[in-house]
Amino acid sequence: MRVDNTKALVVGSAGALMLGLWWAVHRAPAPVGEHSAASSEAVPVQHLVLLRPAIDRGAATSVAAPSSVAVVEQPTNGRPAVQRPLWVEVLLTNGAATIPYDQLVAQPLSEQALDSLARRYGELPARPFRNRFGIARALAYVGDERVVGLFRETLFNEHQAVRFPQAEPHPVTGLVVLMGHLASRSDTALDFLRLGLEEDCWQSNVTWTIEGASPAGLLVDSTIRALALSGREEAWSLVLETRHSADAAYIKHHSSAMLDAAVWWATIRDHGRAHAATRTFQDDLEQHLRWAKTPEGMGWRRWAARVQGREEP
Amino acid sequence: MIYTAFPLIPREKCSRNGGDYVHVKSAMRDEGAMTVEARRHAETDVRLSGGGGSWPKPTRSVVLSVAAVDKTDGQSLGVWDTGCGSGEPNNRWVGEAIDPGIREIRVSTETADAQGERCCNFPATTTPTTSLLALPATGISSSWPCSPPNIARMTWSRHQQASSVSPQAKFDEGARLLARDHDQRVKNPTDPQDDVPVYVEFIVFKARDALFPGAFGVGDTYNNLTYNLETAALLAASFANVKVVTSIRWLNLDGSYSFPAGIAAVNAPAILLRSDALSRVSVHEWGHTVGLLDRNNDSEALMWPEELTGTHREVNVSESNGMNWSVWENSRWGW
Numbered sequence: 001m002r003v004d005n006t007k008a009l010v011v012g013s014a015g016a017l018m019l020g021l022w023w024a025v026h027r028a029p030a031p032v033g034e035h036s037a038a039s040s041e042a043v044p045v046q047h048l049v050l051l052r053p054a055i056d057r058g059a060a061t062s063v064a065a066p067s068s069v070a071v072v073e074q075p076t077n078g079r080p081a082v083q084r085p086l087w088v089e090v091l092l093t094n095g096a097a098t099i100p101y102d103q104l105v106a107q108p109l110s111e112q113a114l115d116s117l118a119r120r121y122g123e124l125p126a127r128p129f130r131n132r133f134g135i136a137r138a139l140a141y142v143g144d145e146r147v148v149g150l151f152r153e154t155l156f157n158e159h160q161a162v163r164f165p166q167a168e169p170h171p172v173t174g175l176v177v178l179m180g181h182l183a184s185r186s187d188t189a190l191d192f193l194r195l196g197l198e199e200d201c202w203q204s205n206v207t208w209t210i211e212g213a214s215p216a217g218l219l220v221d222s223t224i225r226a227l228a229l230s231g232r233e234e235a236w237s238l239v240l241e242t243r244h245s246a247d248a249a250y251i252k253h254h255s256s257a258m259l260d261a262a263v264w265w266a267t268i269r270d271h272g273r274a275h276a277a278t279r280t281f282q283d284d285l286e287q288h289l290r291w292a293k294t295p296e297g298m299g300w301r302r303w304a305a306r307v308q309g310r311e312e313p
Numbered sequence: 314m315i316y317t318a319f320p321l322i323p324r325e326k327c328s329r330n331g332g333d334y335v336h337v338k339s340a341m342r343d344e345g346a347m348t349v350e351a352r353r354h355a356e357t358d359v360r361l362s363g364g365g366g367s368w369p370k371p372t373r374s375v376v377l378s379v380a381a382v383d384k385t386d387g388q389s390l391g392v393w394d395t396g397c398g399s400g401e402p403n404n405r406w407v408g409e410a411i412d413p414g415i416r417e418i419r420v421s422t423e424t425a426d427a428q429g430e431r432c433c434n435f436p437a438t439t440t441p442t443t444s445l446l447a448l449p450a451t452g453i454s455s456s457w458p459c460s461p462p463n464i465a466r467m468t469w470s471r472h473q474q475a476s477s478v479s480p481q482a483k484f485d486e487g488a489r490l491l492a493r494d495h496d497q498r499v500k501n502p503t504d505p506q507d508d509v510p511v512y513v514e515f516i517v518f519k520a521r522d523a524l525f526p527g528a529f530g531v532g533d534t535y536n537n538l539t540y541n542l543e544t545a546a547l548l549a550a551s552f553a554n555v556k557v558v559t560s561i562r563w564l565n566l567d568g569s570y571s572f573p574a575g576i577a578a579v580n581a582p583a584i585l586l587r588s589d590a591l592s593r594v595s596v597h598e599w600g601h602t603v604g605l606l607d608r609n610n611d612s613e614a615l616m617w618p619e620e621l622t623g624t625h626r627e628v629n630v631s632e633s634n635g636m637n638w639s640v641w642e643n644s645r646w647g648w
Binding site: 171222229264284 | 527528531534540541542543544545546548549563564565566567568569570571573576578579601606607
């Protein structure tokens with residue numbers, strides 16, 4: 001059973017709007033303070049079946065008002081005043097909030113709103129990154145080419161020489177996955193991911209480490225999966241081409257990520273991005289279990305077993 | 314060793330009725346507490362197909378139905394001297410039925426639920442064991458019907474690098490949470506949100522492969538799980554029902570990570586548990602296997618999806634009625 005808070009509030013009521021905004025701001029995962037920066041970023045939030053990690057936990061509660069409730073933007077640079085969704089306000093107040101996908105895409109985002117989000121993303125402190133992830137996620141789903149530059153800046157320059165202490169992947173690596181959603185609309189993002197298939201690309205551009213180790217392998221894994229998420233044939237062809245032409249060590253190292261990418265590719269292909277972006281963890285798990293038994297899934301799993309030197313399923 | 318002459322399903326070798334049974338005797342007393350004798354004969358006859366573990370479970374559960382009659386009105390005071398044989402009306406059982414939803418009945422210090430049932434644990438021996446039944450009434454019946462709880466037999470295995478744990482203990486603790494009616498005297502029996510007791514006995518064997526076999530046991534891939542499909546593949550592998558690992562990490566489509574303490578398939582006998590997961594995680598995941606989905610509207614619910622913020626002790630009427638018990642009846646994974 002799930003609770004749909006978006007239907008619980010009175011739409012259009014000013015009081016409800018204020019209540020919704022207050023609730024969203026206060027109930028959404030609170031921004032993480034700087035004092036806890038390094039340690040808090042990768043502290044796993046423990047779940048049972050898990051739903052989402054801390055940055056996602058506000059998913060059901062963070063946007064208490066539907067996207068049709070809007071505020072009026074001030075006219076700037078000669079542009080007329082327009083309305084923008086309330087969720088933009090929520091994110092401007094709490095960059096960690098997770099806005100449901102269907103609300104993000106319910107209506108086109110104005111240039112002004114996009115500017116506001118991008119500016120806010122740039123204003124927030126680089127660390128902890130969790131405090132900016134909600135905005136990054138929204139920008140990946142509804143942003144344009146300019147977002148690629150923002151993400152690249154975070155990946156390459158904002159954490160220079162930082163040594164993250166935890167073994168868990170830094171949330172920044174999620175940006176690469178988000179780049180996949182962006183690449184569904186952005187050629188620049190696709191070009192970025194194309195380069196990201198090479199570990200050298202990451203090793204020469206990323207100076208932050210996780211416990212002193214290069215995250216290059218992890219970022220290549222993320223890139224492979226991001227290419228699948230783009231849903232573009234040319235992106236998937238890159239993965240298939242890499243699968244056939246890369247050296248054995250590369251393949252062995254990244255074959256599990258390619259398996260994951262194959263599931264996501266099939267999901268986007270068969271069900272669409274909206275379906276994939278709105279399902280629960282349990283739905284996601286069941287999808288993996290189902291796909292693994294399909295002829296396509298069995299083929300991929302046999303391939304992975306071969307290159308990893310394991311017994312074929 | 315392979316015992317081909319025996320069924321491969323572990324079972325309890327029962328001396329009567331061909332199945333699990335319980336038997337209760339009770340002393341006849343007119344007032345105050347009484348002692349109940351209960352027996353669930355559980356001489357174990359386990360036949361694994363090779364390398365399996367021994368019977369690990371030291372206790373058995375029985376569910377007592379403790380319906381009682383209050384005869385404090387005096388009508389029954391002479392019960393043994395009147396009635397049958399004297400030509401007078403037999404008023405032996407005259408009195409008011411005690412409603413356990415209103416008047417407290419305790420068995421071994423635990424309160425019976427609103428339906429007048431109480432799940433008790435006894436040492437798994439052939440000797441009858443006793444439990445104290447305390448009734449604030451003077452009238453009692455001579456015996457209480459008893460039954461075994463629902464049985465869920467499962468096997469477990471762990472990655473060799475994962476900490477050694479006792480899944481049996483985790484599931485037993487979870488079973489105790491499920492057996493209680495935590496809001497019993499609130500009572501609206503028709504309220505679909507009312508907590509109801511669920512009596513289940515988990516019998517958790519070490520699987521034939523006590524450590525992950527083959528490729529699953531090589532390296533760290535299946536101990537610290539970081540790839541989604543590998544995680545799903547381990548979950549679906551049939552060498553054991555419950556697999557214990559060190560960590561699980563799931564990458565969501567929006568680039569965020571989840572770190573579940575446990576994962577289970579819905580309507581399939583498959584559970585992944587992190588070795589340091591709390592006991593309630595095990596029964597939460599078991600809830601998935603019998604068809605239940607996460608419930609986000611009550612942090613007391615068994616199916617509340619977060620490990621550290623809920624109590625995971627309540628199952629409502631709808632969930633109880635919807636449990637697919639057949640999932641575990643024919644599960645032969647890892648025997």
